[in-house]
Amino acid sequence: MENKEKVKKLIDLRVQAKLGGGQKRIDSQHSKGKYTARERIEMLLDEGSFEELDMFVTHRCVNFGLEKEKYLGDGVVIGHGTIEGRSVYVFAQDFTVFGGSLSETMALKICKVMDLAMKMGAPVIGINDSGGARIQEGVTALAGYAEIFERNILASGVVPQISAIFGPCAGGAVYSPALTDFILMTEENSYMFVTGPKVVKSVTNETISTEDLGGARIHASKSGVAHFRSANEQECIATIRELISYIPQNNLEEAPICECTDPINRLEDELNSIIPDNPNMPYDMKRVINCITDNGQFLEVHADYAKNIVVGFARFNGVSTGIIANQPAFLAGVLDCDASRKAARFIRFCDAFNIPILTLVDVPGFLPGSGQEYAGIITHGAKLMFAYGEATVPKVTVTLRKSYGGAHCVMSSKQLRGDFNYAWPTAEIAVMGAAGAIEVLEGRTIAKMENPDEKAQYINEKTNEYKDKFANPYMAASYGYIDDVIEPRNTRFRVIRAFQALQTKKLTNPLKKHSNIPL
Numbered sequence: 001m002e003n004k005e006k007v008k009k010l011i012d013l014r015v016q017a018k019l020g021g022g023q024k025r026i027d028s029q030h031s032k033g034k035y036t037a038r039e040r041i042e043m044l045l046d047e048g049s050f051e052e053l054d055m056f057v058t059h060r061c062v063n064f065g066l067e068k069e070k071y072l073g074d075g076v077v078i079g080h081g082t083i084e085g086r087s088v089y090v091f092a093q094d095f096t097v098f099g100g101s102l103s104e105t106m107a108l109k110i111c112k113v114m115d116l117a118m119k120m121g122a123p124v125i126g127i128n129d130s131g132g133a134r135i136q137e138g139v140t141a142l143a144g145y146a147e148i149f150e151r152n153i154l155a156s157g158v159v160p161q162i163s164a165i166f167g168p169c170a171g172g173a174v175y176s177p178a179l180t181d182f183i184l185m186t187e188e189n190s191y192m193f194v195t196g197p198k199v200v201k202s203v204t205n206e207t208i209s210t211e212d213l214g215g216a217r218i219h220a221s222k223s224g225v226a227h228f229r230s231a232n233e234q235e236c237i238a239t240i241r242e243l244i245s246y247i248p249q250n251n252l253e254e255a256p257i258c259e260c261t262d263p264i265n266r267l268e269d270e271l272n273s274i275i276p277d278n279p280n281m282p283y284d285m286k287r288v289i290n291c292i293t294d295n296g297q298f299l300e301v302h303a304d305y306a307k308n309i310v311v312g313f314a315r316f317n318g319v320s321t322g323i324i325a326n327q328p329a330f331l332a333g334v335l336d337c338d339a340s341r342k343a344a345r346f347i348r349f350c351d352a353f354n355i356p357i358l359t360l361v362d363v364p365g366f367l368p369g370s371g372q373e374y375a376g377i378i379t380h381g382a383k384l385m386f387a388y389g390e391a392t393v394p395k396v397t398v399t400l401r402k403s404y405g406g407a408h409c410v411m412s413s414k415q416l417r418g419d420f421n422y423a424w425p426t427a428e429i430a431v432m433g434a435a436g437a438i439e440v441l442e443g444r445t446i447a448k449m450e451n452p453d454e455k456a457q458y459i460n461e462k463t464n465e466y467k468d469k470f471a472n473p474y475m476a477a478s479y480g481y482i483d484d485v486i487e488p489r490n491t492r493f494r495v496i497r498a499f500q501a502l503q504t505k506k507l508t509n510p511l512k513k514h515s516n517i518p519l
């Protein structure tokens, strides 16, 4: 073969590889409203930055006549490229090749790109669209999954791992995304479950649709498996790019600092009156967040799950920061099992990747009742406490209103190594609310009172006495548990100054193999 022909052969092979399982299957993919693996990667990465690897890999299976059916690339496209100029490693399963099912060689390709990401210290983004283990391969496909799982585990806390689900992701295959830091799903075509509707029906006799069992809505709001839900693939890819902008390349680096065009000393008068006079009235904590962050921007994580706590990324003077905030507008901002798990996981991500943490507190306590106790609120609440107490990144806490009991201790209190703990003058830091306290302290006296007017007056007097003494930030400030009481409208400036002062913070935990977080 002449050299010219050799070059032509290469070009032909590349064209062939780019067709994956063939034009007919690409058309079928498009007809379902789905993009192909390469189209997805193109949308995700900076234009022209993608370097594909292992394009000529084919499977080695000789069962069921598969040796006669080979496709260049074998069901997954891998490589590296950039997002806003920063390196990322990607793999995208190609549904046009055996339904994106995982073969031994496909697993080797995914492992290769994960190993490179670890070596280079760069994020891994996986796009999942697969029928699961390649049935014709059997056990080698299972081994392939386990090889990927192990790499997910070892990469956890070293490089960020992001999983987009753009098609089926079922059976044991769900565990690779589950081991990563963030899962994103789309409204249509995206589903995850350990066992599909047919198996569910045969085992439990429950009739349930694919969407209701494992669609984006369910995982974003009920199970909490998905961190983001998007209307379509483009929107989802835009969210991945935005997410990447807030996080560092690896655990030894800091997140990129953006130029800040928003004045750091911007006063927000609205905040001076945002807390209602009636302590039982709600307000929207997200409004507070929008008032204090750079340009009011906030990338909310788990927006539809456990809405009584809000978590997400924002910037203060251009520095990426994780925000954890109780949400009085939903279940009065109470801490329950789901909210505790949601916030704990987010805090641990921030701490693993050197992202400072701002906590905004307005919490009436832990949700009481047998439902929560049976669901393990003790263990889940402990997760949140553990995550805060273990975190060594800069931690700034602002208490806006209620901060009662165990929930006070948990929410980044001074004693859990909060670096700067501020409070608004509206803060109420106490063991419990006034009504509950009076019931406990004065219950016996009140029970003995026969005259209703006298009883009401007594309760009122005692409640006011308790409120004057405890329903404020000054008792905590007198002990130094609160470093300063700040004017609400100046919160942005005080938070930025606090984080600036913490830039040189150095804190390490005692040496150990690993901690034993209450799982």
Ligand code: HXC
Residues within 6 Å of the ligand: 025, 097, 098, 099, 100, 101, 130, 131, 132, 133, 134, 135, 136, 142, 145, 146, 168, 170, 171, 172, 173
């Ligand atoms: C081999 C597969 C495949 C698989 C799909 N295909 N799944 N080939 N192994 N697991 C092939 C189909 O034969 C078809 O080939 C092409 O991919 C597209 O599949 P369709 O069924 O036509 O597509 P669709 O109607 O969209 O349905 C998609 C699907 C369905 C829901 C994913 O294909 C399906 O149920 N597949 C099997 C799922 C499954 O049971 N997987 C094993 C799970 S166990 P042609 O040639 O027609 O294009 C598992 C264990 C992992 O994964 C354990 C890890 C620890």
